Amino acid sequence: MDPEDEIYRRIIMAGKGFKDADNQAPLYYRTTEEMLEEFTYLGKEKAIEVVITNTNKIADMIEKISPVRPDKCPPVIEDSDKTLREICYNKAHSMYGPNLPKQVEERLEHELHSIITNGFAVMYIIAQKLVWKSNEDGYLVGSRGSVGSSFVATMAGITEVNPLSAHYYCTNCFYSDFESEEVRKYAGSSGCDMPDKNCPVCGQPLSKDGHDIPFETFLGFNGDKEPDIDLNFSGEYQSKAHDYTEVIFGEGHTFRAGTIGTLADKTAYGYVLKYNEERGKHKRRAEIDRIASGCVGVRRTTGQHPGGIIVLPHGEKIYSFTPVQRPANDMTTKTITTHFDYHSIDHNLLKLDILGHDDPTMIRMLEDLTGLDAQTIRLDDQKVLSLFDNLSALRIKPEDISGCDLGCLGIPEFGTDFVMQMLRDTKPKSFSDLVRISGLSHGTDVWLNNAQTLIAEGKCTLSTAICTRDDIMTYLINKGVDSGHSFKIMESVRKGKGLTPEMEEEMLASDVPEWYIWSCKRIKYMFPKAHAAAYVMMAFRIAYFKVYYPLAYYAAYFSIRASAFNYELMCLGRERLERYMADYKRRSNELTKKEQDVLKDMRIVQEMYARGFDFMPIDIYKAKAHHFQIVDEKRLMPSLSTIDGLGDKAADAVVEAIADGPFLSRDDFRSRTKVSSTVVDLMADLGLLGDLPISNQISLMDFLK
Numbered sequence: 260m261d262p263e264d265e266i267y268r269r270i271i272m273a274g275k276g277f278k279d280a281d282n283q284a285p286l287y288y289r290t291t292e293e294m295l296e297e298f299t300y301l302g303k304e305k306a307i308e309v310v311i312t313n314t315n316k317i318a319d320m321i322e323k324i325s326p327v328r329p330d331k332c333p334p335v336i337e338d339s340d341k342t343l344r345e346i347c348y349n350k351a352h353s354m355y356g357p358n359l360p361k362q363v364e365e366r367l368e369h370e371l372h373s374i375i376t377n378g379f380a381v382m383y384i385i386a387q388k389l390v391w392k393s394n395e396d397g398y399l400v401g402s403r404g405s406v407g408s409s410f411v412a413t414m415a416g417i418t419e420v421n422p423l424s425a426h427y428y429c430t431n432c433f434y435s436d437f438e439s440e441e442v443r444k445y446a447g448s449s450g451c452d453m454p455d456k457n458c459p460v461c462g463q464p465l466s467k468d469g470h471d472i473p474f475e476t477f478l479g480f481n482g483d484k485e486p487d488i489d490l491n492f493s494g495e496y497q498s499k500a501h502d503y504t505e506v507i508f509g510e511g512h513t514f515r516a517g518t519i520g521t522l523a524d525k526t527a528y529g530y531v532l533k534y535n536e537e538r539g540k541h542k543r544r545a546e547i548d549r550i551a552s553g554c555v556g557v558r559r560t561t562g563q564h565p566g567g568i569i570v571l572p573h574g575e576k577i578y579s580f581t582p583v584q585r586p587a588n589d590m591t592t593k594t595i596t597t598h599f600d601y602h603s604i605d606h607n608l609l610k611l612d613i614l615g616h617d618d619p620t621m622i623r624m625l626e627d628l629t630g631l632d633a634q635t636i637r638l639d640d641q642k643v644l645s646l647f648d649n650l651s652a653l654r655i656k657p658e659d660i661s662g663c664d665l666g667c668l669g670i671p672e673f674g675t676d677f678v679m680q681m682l683r684d685t686k687p688k689s690f691s692d693l694v695r696i697s698g699l700s701h702g703t704d705v706w707l708n709n710a711q712t713l714i715a716e717g718k719c720t721l722s723t724a725i726c727t728r729d730d731i732m733t734y735l736i737n738k739g740v741d742s743g744h745s746f747k748i749m750e751s752v753r754k755g756k757g758l759t760p761e762m763e764e765e766m767l768a769s770d771v772p773e774w775y776i777w778s779c780k781r782i783k784y785m786f787p788k789a790h791a792a793a794y795v796m797m798a799f800r801i802a803y804f805k806v807y808y809p810l811a812y813y814a815a816y817f818s819i820r821a822s823a824f825n826y827e828l829m830c831l832g833r834e835r836l837e838r839y840m841a842d843y844k845r846r847s848n849e850l851t852k853k854e855q856d857v858l859k860d861m862r863i864v865q866e867m868y869a870r871g872f873d874f875m876p877i878d879i880y881k882a883k884a885h886h887f888q889i890v891d892e893k894r895l896m897p898s899l900s901t902i903d904g905l906g907d908k909a910a911d912a913v914v915e916a917i918a919d920g921p922f923l924s925r926d927d928f929r930s931r932t933k934v935s936s937t938v939v940d941l942m943a944d945l946g947l948l949g950d951l952p953i954s955n956q957i958s959l960m961d962f963l964k
């Protein structure tokens with residue numbers, strides 16, 4: 260803007276490696292007087308014409324335009340409204356019988372009305388098509404965000420979370436119980452926590468369901484909150500799901516959501532330091548900060564959203580919304596992204612979030628290894644629940660696993676030190692408790708400096724603390740606060756905006772306790788309950804395998820979740836592992852990021868050894884490239900990719916080479932697999948190449964002898 264601002268451009272160009280960064284043209288925004296000054300050589304009159312008259316003339320010729328279109332252009336799928344209604348009612352009748360319980364019918368009608376009148380049915384149908392396709396291909400899909408608050412989403416198969424209140428239902432005679440006194444005791448909790456019961460009509464065991472989540476978290480009270488359906492597909496399946504959007508909408512109608520990478524604080528600071536250092540200049544800290552802050556946020560590169568797909572409706576041209584490009588100037592990629600950041604156009608065009616996640620991949624591998632359908636796993640299994648409190652189900656002691664007293668190492672979202680401390684503080688007893696803890700652990704300033712203190716001081720308990728967004732709205736409505744206001748308060752708190760004086764006043768007038776208001780004011784970000792419930796369902800299933808199918812669990816964990824598994828450090832026996840662990844722990848303050856990951860994986864391996872299981876040495880002819888295999892009742896065969904330095908591609912190459920027959924020598928192995936000689940030497944040291952001679956010639960000599 261001003262002449263002195265050129266320093267920022269200078270710094271950024273220097274940071275980008277431009278040699279001529281110090282030769283800056285005087286590029287800045289000139290005032291009218293400065294412009295007239297620049298043009299004095301034309302004479303006064305001509306200068307005024309050029310600087311003032313003509314520029315105004317041009318401006319007058321241009322109508323007011325916005326770089327992005329203002330209108331909303333959702334894709335159209337014929338009869339979405341009708342199809343959605345049909346799918347939901349078919350599913351509801353298959354679960355709850357020909358005469359739907361009134362809670363089911365009312366919720367369905369209420370939601371369908373809201374969804375259809377606001378034009379969101381098409382979003383549901385798209386999500387439904389994607390999820391059904393993935394399920395058909397053998398992969399569960401996890402739901403993210405608040406979509407599990409929608410019973411229509413449940414009935415359309417988009418989410419596994421059933422948001423109705425806790426209830427029993429009979430799949431045999433269609434008896435149901437939503438309102439008996441014993442069921443109502445579970446208000447706010449999950450139906451799976453209720454005791455088992457047989458159908459009073461036909462005697463069959465009843466099914467239990469419901470997580471008690473209000474629909475309003477998803478669409479707002481007037482159905483006017485812009486909904487987002489975010490789905491977690493298996494990482495292995497994500498690209499297929501992306502391709503499938505082209506099948507649904509037609510070629511050329513889907514684009515990856517583009518992002519704009521800007522200069523981050525640290526990078527900017529680094530640029531300034533380097534610039535001064537290279538020129539032998541010394542600047543005060545405050546001056547460096549000032550210049551760095553002027554550089555922050557400048558566009559640096561373009562990229563793509565990890566799962567965002569932008570949908571272009573038929574009959575429209577993408578160029579009327581945004582230019583398109585290949586990301587990061589990479590002309591070789593097939594990916595086409597929107598040039599505008601998707602936030603700038605998501606009011607026009609539908610964006611689908613099709614993300615990749617490890618949980619569905621884990622579940623698929625566990626199902627393949629055990630033949631058990633993960634969806635049949637009960638969510639009230641006591642042994643599984645005990646993992647979150649003690650080690651009894653694993654039949655080991657804390658001293659066996661470096662003092663850890665819980666069984667949830669490696670359970671998604673529950674295996675970190677932060678969450679394990681939360682488990683010790685709160686002692687969960689049920690699925691609902693785990694959902695609360697998941698809410699607490701995913702929020703910002705919801706647990707630390709907040710619920711943790713309140714629980715320790717005895718002001719609230721795990722079941723009364725604010726754990727998820729939904730808790731606030733449900734609680735306030737129950738206290739008698741107007742439902743629309745309750746929703747607004749929830750939205751304000753979950754976004755970290757705290758409470759306005761009017762909100763506080765209204766809450767006090769409804770007898771909301773001081774601690775509750777205090778807690779609301781501290782919260783910076785909160786998880787929706789539906790998301791917590793979806794995560795805990797996946798985690799619980801994985802935990803079930805950990806208890807009952809330990810080798811399958813460890814095989815799947817090491818194949819999919821482990822990020823730094825190392826054959827040499829971990830697979831050569833418990834004693835050796837523990838020696839390495841002791842060394843890592845001694846250096847715990849100076850571990851690199853990679854070493855921290857190694858230590859994390861070591862803890863799981865230690866637990867596996869403690870439970871009496873072991874690894875078999877890798878047999879290069881039998882090991883798989885990336886997946887561990889169960890060899891017998893006690894042992895796993897690690898994958899080839901666990902050998903340090905042997906990358907994913909090299910592991911694949913080994914497997915491919917084996918198809919052409921056995922290796923004759925180490926040289927033969929190296930030339931056929933393209934594995935580096937360092938790795939070949941390591942493999943030989945580890946005894947993985949058996950008695951292969953060094954080269955083919957020696958084997959010929961051996962033969963002659």
Ligand SMILES: [Zn+2]
Pocket residue numbers: 429430431432433434458459460461462463
């Ligand atoms: Zn029955």
